Amino acid sequence: MRKIVVTSGKGGVGKTTVTASLGRKLADMGYRVVLADADVGLNNLDVVTGADSRVVYDIGDVAAGRCRIFQALVADNESTARILPSAGGGEEMSAQAFRGVIDSLTDCDFVFIDCPAGIENGFHRAVSAATEAIVVTTPSASAIRDADKVLTLLSAYRLEDISLVVNRIRPDMTARGEMMRADDIARLLGTPAVGVIPEDDCVTLYQQLGRVPDFALSEKAFALLAKNIADRTKKCAEIRMPLRRRRRWF
Ligand SMILES: Nc1ncnc2c1ncn2[C@@H]1O[C@H](COP(=O)(O)OP(=O)(O)OP(=O)(O)O)[C@@H](O)[C@H]1O
Numbered sequence: 001m002r003k004i005v006v007t008s009g010k011g012g013v014g015k016t017t018v019t020a021s022l023g024r025k026l027a028d029m030g031y032r033v034v035l036a037d038a039d040v041g042l043n044n045l046d047v048v049t050g051a052d053s054r055v056v057y058d059i060g061d062v063a064a065g066r067c068r069i070f071q072a073l074v075a076d077n078e079s080t081a082r083i084l085p086s087a088g089g090g091e092e093m094s095a096q097a098f099r100g101v102i103d104s105l106t107d108c109d110f111v112f113i114d115c116p117a118g119i120e121n122g123f124h125r126a127v128s129a130a131t132e133a134i135v136v137t138t139p140s141a142s143a144i145r146d147a148d149k150v151l152t153l154l155s156a157y158r159l160e161d162i163s164l165v166v167n168r169i170r171p172d173m174t175a176r177g178e179m180m181r182a183d184d185i186a187r188l189l190g191t192p193a194v195g196v197i198p199e200d201d202c203v204t205l206y207q208q209l210g211r212v213p214d215f216a217l218s219e220k221a222f223a224l225l226a227k228n229i230a231d232r233t234k235k236c237a238e239i240r241m242p243l244r245r246r247r248r249w250f
């Protein structure tokens, strides 16, 4: 079982989006996937995946022994992935208790741990349960600086692999030299990129609908990221300027 924490330092850069989309792609490829919400204070993995109305127990209940792990898992509507939600409680959960819950998920191939923003207790709790890390950043200077700090912190954990996902790339801006390219960001951070995700309005749209539109611009990028993770490769093609096309939303 591979336990991969999705972290960033800076808030709002796309950790939950990457966790949900990457997990669903791997589930579509036939892997058994669990998406665990380690953002216990500001949980939203359940909302983004549209599973919130079906949450009965959460990760805090499992850690406190109030229910069994299978009772807390919620089926995803969009894929065969299962969601281990956090319902806002469990702030007091120790890193050891959290790790125990994650380790009890023995019947799966991948567990993705959606890390809270920041580098405090919640970060430590989420990273301690993982064997690999994906650091998400956007091309903004503040996100890159926070990713750098997080990469330094991660080097103190015994992780098998640390890689980078550059999110919200605007190919038109990178082509004009107005935005840093993903490979420059990866070089600056000294960490190889496993995924380059374009800015895509469909991401916001699907999070409101709780589902993934098939024609999303970012879909191919998430599929490439999933293939890299499954094959343990880091083949990243910088996205070319996309052709403008009309989108049908529904
Ligand atoms: N590639 C993208 N294109 C367009 N919008 C995006 C993209 N990735 C993420 N977003 C939007 O950015 C916002 C923040 O994303 P998300 O919640 O995944 O970030 P986060 O890092 O998990 O935030 P937090 O630190 O608060 O947990 C959301 O509204 C999401 O729809």
Ligand SMILES: [Mg+2]
Binding pocket: 015, 016, 017, 039, 044, 114
């Ligand atoms: Mg989040």
